[in-house]
Amino acid sequence: MFYLSLFFQYASQYLKTRLTYRADTIIEILSDLLFQAVNLIFIVIVFRHTAFLGGWNRDEIIFIYGFFLVPYAIFSSFFNIWDFNDRYIVKGEMDRILTRPVHSLFQIILERIELESLFGAVTGLLVMSYAMANLDLTFAWYDVLIFIVMVIGGAFIYAGIFISIATIGFWSDSRTDIMPMMYNISNYGRYPINIYNKVIQFVLTWILPFAFVGVYPASYFLNREEWYGYAFFTPVMGILFFGIAILLWNAGVKRYRGAGN
Template identity: 70%
Template structure:
């Protein structure tokens, strides 16, 4: 109850702050839409030269991209830790965090909230409905529940991987460029993994499991039965990676030496 209360208090203060600058909020929303539109245009350009991509048609890949946007929106909202090394380790703000009687990772998540990123989920749902209607997909009564489970699992996959990467800073506190590189690698998880070679497919499934964010769960709703097992592994992989990341974080905090001389 204490952590839940803290979450809502942070959200309340965040909303008060953001609505003081409504123009900035609108600009951020517009830039996100522009970025998503560019990715959709890329897909359309690819299918302007071919009708199938290793057996996948245009609407299926657009549906997959739309699904990806939903867990990615949750991740962007609650796990905005791309500058953890620079802000909390190099500049020493983690010292402030550690003086408070609440888990350090939870505090950082609350401090870095970006609730406007949830608007990306609306865009993703709209893209899914559009492509799903063109594909003639049927919806069963249990699909919304599976969708929610898959989305949460995908967001935990992303969160777990990037928390683990942030933990590197506890042992190597110099400025690093690993986080931006990993963001670029994660974009490979937006598209069917069977268009890549076996090595990349293995990495995106078991090492950096970004395929569980969009590809595998979306394949379930697209009726790709050969990938059903992977789809139902999504929440399992998400929980495993997130728990491992928290355990690694706890060990890293013990190794933290502070920002003193």
């Protein structure tokens, strides 16, 4: 309850700050929507030249893309630690974090929340609804619960991977380009896994499991029974990778010796 109370206090202060600069907030939301629209246009252009891509039709891939946007929006809102190394290690702000009686990772998550990114989840739901209408898909009452579990699992996979990468800063205080590269690799999870070669499929499934954020869980709702085993493994992968990230973080904090010459 203490941590939950802290979260709401931080969220309240963040919203007050963002509402002070309403124009900037609106422009940021619109630019994000425009970026998602460009990706959708790309999918539409591809399917002007082919009816199927790896056995998937246009509306199925649009549904996968919409599903992907929901866990990605949650991750972007609450695990925005792309600049951890530069801000907290190189500039020494980790010293400030460690003086407080709250878990260091939780503090950083609270300091870096971007609640406006949750609009991406709304966009994803709208895209999914459009694809569902074209595919004549229907949801059972329990599918809503399965959807929530898979979305949380996907968000945890993202969080686990990027928190693990952030922990490199505890052992190496120099700036690296790993984080931007990983963001680019994560985009592969937006599309069906079987359109890639076997090596990339293995990497996106077991090494950097971004496929569990998009195509695998989405395949359950698309009635792709051949992918059901992977789909229901999504929350397991989320717990596994997030758990590994926490272990690495705690080990890194013990290794941290503070800022200085």
